Amino acid sequence: MIDSYAFGKMTINGKKFRKDLIILPDGTVLSPWQRKSGHRLALSDLEAVLDSQAKTLVIGTGKPGLMKPHATLVSDLKEKGITAMVMSSKLAAEKFNSLAGSSNDVAACFHLTC
DSSP: OEEEEETTEEEETTEEEOSOEEEOTTSOEEOSOOOTBTTEEOGGGGHHHHTTTOSEEEEEOOSSOOOEEOTTHHHHHHHTTOEEEEEOHHHHHHHHHHHHTTOSOEEEEEOOOO
């Protein structure tokens, strides 16, 4: 579970992270996580999620939301059986905790800064 999020940092199960990250359904945290095109999120940036048991992906786009999903990302994920939810990282942290508390097939990816 995510203990806290603030600009540039996130605490998960007591461990602090200062780089972008992915949380897999089994609780594994992959950090640092980098996208091939900086502030653009593409399907190819989510291979670890695609290889997991995720059915839901919560996408945190940064505090002001500057990381943008590719125009077809949500539909591409849907074709692969994954429902994507895109929102600011603060809201995404809250949504992840809410969903992961009652399901074991939720993943998340977070841009921690802008």
